[in-house]
Amino acid sequence: MDSIARQHxxxxxxxxxxxxxxxxxxESWxxxxxxGARRQAGLEDFFAVPVSLKEAEEVAAGIQQILQSDQRLINRGRAHQAEMSDAVKKISGTRxxxxxxxxxxxTPT
Incomplete structure (x- = not known):
């Protein structure tokens, strides 16, 4: 694969x-x-070929971007999970x- 294709x-x-x-x-889970599965497959395919020195800086910056983005996703997912848990507890209490x-x-009196 040429460098332009790898960059794409x-x-x-x-x-x-x-x-x-x-x-x-x-909230399109x-x-x-x-x-996420497609991105993971893309990452596996991309890193199946060693990163060249020429692309190392761009890839390192992208990895940081991915890590930060994934942390935000985790935080948002946890917040949503907590909201759903609270809603279930409320429904259970009402029931x-x-x-x-x-x-x-x-009950007969």
Whole structure:
């Protein structure tokens, strides 16, 4: 693969990284999983060939960008998970209150 093709390949990986951020904002979790798998395959393919000295600086900067982006994704995912957990707890509490109310009002006196 020539250097221009590798540069395009690397840019595509970085573009997928940016798209993952947008998908997380949109809470498109399934699309994120699919794109994440494609990006991982792209990374594996890219790094199957040693990085040349000529591309090392650009690749190192891109790796930092990917790591920072992935950390933001992790943080956003954890926040969403906490929100969902709180919502489930609230629903569970409401369900228990309804059962208690129903039990009190259906028990013969």
């Amino acid at each position: 390949q690397w840019q595509a990986i970085l573009q997928m990284t940016e798209q993952l951020q947008q998908l997380s904002v949109d 399934q699309a994120m999983n699919e794109l 228990q209150a309804i059962r208690a109310y129903t039990h009190i009002h259906t």
